[in-house]
Amino acid sequence: MKKVGFIGLGIMGLPMARNILKGGYPLVVYNRTPKKAEPLKTEGAEVAGSPKALAEASQVIVIMVTGPEAIDDILHKPEGLLEADLKGKIVVNMSTVSPSYTEKLNETLRERSAVFVDAPVSGSKKPAEEGTLVILASGPEERVKELEGLFLTMGKKVVYCGEVPMGSRxxxxxxxxxxxxxxxxxxxxxxxxxxxxxxxxxxxxxxxxxxxxxxxxxxxxxxxxxxxxxxxxxxxxxxxxxxxxxxxxxxxxxxxxxxxxxxxxxxxxxxxxxx
Structure with a gap:
């Protein structure tokens, strides 16, 4: 199993990350408020001190935050994601953002030789806790299929919507x-x-x-x-x-x-x- 890095442990992110851990994936997490990572640490997850450290320790990086501003902070701040070597890594954005922002994010990550998958979810807190979200994935189809096992720890169905940014749409x-x-x-x-x-x-x-x-x-x-x-x-x-x-x-x-x-x-x- 690929090692998963999960960024964002809010209302949705915490139960989603927990279900990844329950699914048997090695997991490293990062949250801007470190205290929110403590429950997962006691359950076996590693805690990274920065997005850069998380990226360096992971093969698949999942982002689940509130929106574009939070993603920009994760990418560009000191010790941010873009300071890491992302070549060959898969970056999955599960946050809800605009299609135009998704396209820009795809281009930013492509320039760094990363693979980008756009995969927001349908469902709120209870489905996130139960692992019954619907994953709305777009990007390279073979990569989405490769990630299906990971996605199904968090959801009950993966819908392939097409190329980026069709998941966001x-x-x-x-x-x-x-x-x-x-x-x-x-x-x-x-x-x-x-x-x-x-x-x-x-x-x-x-x-x-x-x-x-x-x-x-x-x-x-x-x-x-x-x-x-x-x-x-x-x-x-x-x-x-x-x-x-x-x-x-x-x-x-x-x-x-x-x-x-x-x-x-x-x-x-x-x-x-x-x-």
Whole structure:
């Protein structure tokens, strides 16, 4: 098994890295806040002091951070990833970024003789913990196939989307749908309650029919209890919707619903609900 380096141990990254370790892969991790690496260290992972040190100790480097700014920091800061010899190494970005940024990242790494795979994921905290994410991979097909075993420690399915940046494009389409589904569920639930329909009755009815789906099933208990532990921070959904609207503008796609929900999420962010 190739030695894996994993950068980013946040809400998604920590359980994903843990599942790689459970899958038997030798693992070295790095996080900007070193304390977050301690649980994995006790479970057998090595902890690197910098992205450069992680790259030098790994054959496959996985990045799972909040967005382009965090990736730029990992790449360019002192002792950053680009200070390492990356020749022949595979760098996998699983963070959600824009397709244009993905193309630039691909070119940057190609100049350093690294192989780049674009592989964002569909799923939030619970699927990350359960290892049931869907991996949306793009890049050299033979390299994606080579990484399938690694990907399946973190997910239940690997979807090959084509060449870079098709994985990132697929992720934006998926998250546009996700944002719309959650806004619609919330609006319909509030509407039902205002008409005197009980919350549990409404949700049971939705889940019993053709509108029932895994996403709504995951949210049911949270909605019934009125407790909403962070699964995917709203500020990150807003970021992804912004990327989706930019890509829609570039491609000429009409996204009227996307523009509406973007404003809803912006209002929520303004009310302090970003995290």
């Amino acid at each position: 697929m992720k934006l389409a998926i998250n546009l749908l996700l944002g719309a589904m959650m806004a619609s569920l919330s609006e319909a639930l509030n509407f039902a309650e205002k008409m005197g329909i009980g919350r549990e009755l409404f949700l049971d009815t939705v889940l019993a029919g053709p509108l029932g789906c895994g996403l709504f099933n995951i949210k049911k208990e949270m909605l019934l209890k009125g407790e909403y532990p962070t699964q995917f921070p709203l500020k990150h959904m807003l970021k992804d919707l912004r990327f989706a609207l930019q890509e829609a503008d570039s491609s000429g796609a009409s996204v009227a619903v996307g523009h509406s929900i973007f404003q809803l999420y912006r209002q929520a962010l303004g009310k302090g609900l970003g995290d």
